[in-house]
Amino acid sequence: MTEPSVPLATPLLERHRALGARIVEYAGWLMPVQYAGIMDEHRAVRERAGLFDLGHMGELFVEGPEAGAALAHALVTDPPVLAVGRAHYSMICAPDGGVIDDLIVYRLAEDRFLVVANASNAAIVSDELASRIGGFRSVLDDRALTTGLVAVQGPASAAILGPLTTVDLAGLRYYAIAEGEVAGIPALVARTGYTGEDGFEVFVDTAATISLWDALADAGRPHALVPVGLGARDTLRLEAGMPLYGNELDRGTTPFDAGLGRVVALDREADFVGRAALEAARAAEPTRSLVGLVVHGRGIARHGYPVHAGERRSGVVTSGTMSPTLGVPIAMAYVAPGDAGPGTMLEVEIRGARSAAEVVPLPFYRRPR
Amino acid sequence: MVPSDLRYTKTHEWVRVEGDVATVGISDHAAGELGDIVFVELPGPGRALEQAAPFGVVESVKAVSELYAPVGGEVIEANAALAAKPELVNADPFGAGWMLRVRIGDPGQVEGLLDAAAYEALVAEG
Numbered sequence: 001m002t003e004p005s006v007p008l009a010t011p012l013l014e015r016h017r018a019l020g021a022r023i024v025e026y027a028g029w030l031m032p033v034q035y036a037g038i039m040d041e042h043r044a045v046r047e048r049a050g051l052f053d054l055g056h057m058g059e060l061f062v063e064g065p066e067a068g069a070a071l072a073h074a075l076v077t078d079p080p081v082l083a084v085g086r087a088h089y090s091m092i093c094a095p096d097g098g099v100i101d102d103l104i105v106y107r108l109a110e111d112r113f114l115v116v117a118n119a120s121n122a123a124i125v126s127d128e129l130a131s132r133i134g135g136f137r138s139v140l141d142d143r144a145l146t147t148g149l150v151a152v153q154g155p156a157s158a159a160i161l162g163p164l165t166t167v168d169l170a171g172l173r174y175y176a177i178a179e180g181e182v183a184g185i186p187a188l189v190a191r192t193g194y195t196g197e198d199g200f201e202v203f204v205d206t207a208a209t210i211s212l213w214d215a216l217a218d219a220g221r222p223h224a225l226v227p228v229g230l231g232a233r234d235t236l237r238l239e240a241g242m243p244l245y246g247n248e249l250d251r252g253t254t255p256f257d258a259g260l261g262r263v264v265a266l267d268r269e270a271d272f273v274g275r276a277a278l279e280a281a282r283a284a285e286p287t288r289s290l291v292g293l294v295v296h297g298r299g300i301a302r303h304g305y306p307v308h309a310g311e312r313r314s315g316v317v318t319s320g321t322m323s324p325t326l327g328v329p330i331a332m333a334y335v336a337p338g339d340a341g342p343g344t345m346l347e348v349e350i351r352g353a354r355s356a357a358e359v360v361p362l363p364f365y366r367r368p369r
Numbered sequence: 370m371v372p373s374d375l376r377y378t379k380t381h382e383w384v385r386v387e388g389d390v391a392t393v394g395i396s397d398h399a400a401g402e403l404g405d406i407v408f409v410e411l412p413g414p415g416r417a418l419e420q421a422a423p424f425g426v427v428e429s430v431k432a433v434s435e436l437y438a439p440v441g442g443e444v445i446e447a448n449a450a451l452a453a454k455p456e457l458v459n460a461d462p463f464g465a466g467w468m469l470r471v472r473i474g475d476p477g478q479v480e481g482l483l484d485a486a487a488y489e490a491l492v493a494e495g
Binding site for chain 1: 404405407408410426428429430431433459
């Protein structure tokens, strides 16, 4: 499938404009990048709560008596091990072990799963899944365009969503999902997110997205809930040490390169796409390691900037920003494995000048419990 | 509304001319477009500036942007407050968020800059 030439929009586009959002085209969608400002939105999610329109994400439902086996063949994880109502982080890899996309897989019923793909890869994943599950008694129902997704993230999330929903949030664990209603709207409510905070993702029919958004915005008012755009979504996930496809992950990267080898379920009998290559990747000496960096010098290390260890080129920055929570420039980078130990001093080349950068453990930020 | 006593560039810098000294900054429009500014890199005193050539960099959370000299001349002073408080550029772009004071080389260059009305028209065009 090719990228549509006319950008798509979620039903909330006019809401975003009315809220003063700056709209950008991202992955073929017109999406809000920021409203009040990335710093304020970021802090709101860390301290209170933020409301996100994630209508651009790709919702792929896989159903049928062999749906679990089909996904176990198509993905690097083993979804049949999930209990009904639970979820896990997963990836779909090419036969050579390169990552096509990273995903969340939810088990909705014995024979029904929801796979959520990144917007930029939703069409590719849909096509790839359809082809890979062809030999199994299962069907793929691509509802990327007919499913709305709104997230509430931050410590006040449960207090905001709780009174609106029939789902028992106290009983809904991290990485769990339940069917119910939110503000009278049939919904899937998941305790997942991409911010490093407690929070929820609510899936509804696209047509109900505006009603859902308005109900959550109203319920959030006493908690000073604010709308949050893609800009703060990126700084939040970076502080939380979560990879972004296109930055830390791509077709030329295996899960082992990204330090996510534990996601690959190799201790099982059945074959799956990419298995041989991933077994080789696990056995091979790593050629690079994904690390966190805190930049001590001036400037921000951004995607693509070189990383040096003395006279030797060590690697490259994959993502970088000024950390709103820590107040220092942070980055993730691929470096030579020998340079990956916490405390190692490296240098990032920022517009021709070198800045000192210290390797630190990921994540940069862990929420207080 | 932008201050009427300043002159502007198409690249969104402003200058305030007092005698042969120009104070340089970026407009509220530019600061707003950049978003939260977290780092400003400026040249030190004595550095020669060439009109329309890059003289520094401003970084927001999201992006890096170059700054272009509205006039040629010699840097007298860079705003030291921006090292610790780059957010002054967002909070007060025409005041405390100023960036450089420059000894103007050729006063004729100032005449070629946009006045407030022309700059507002430029911004309104998008």
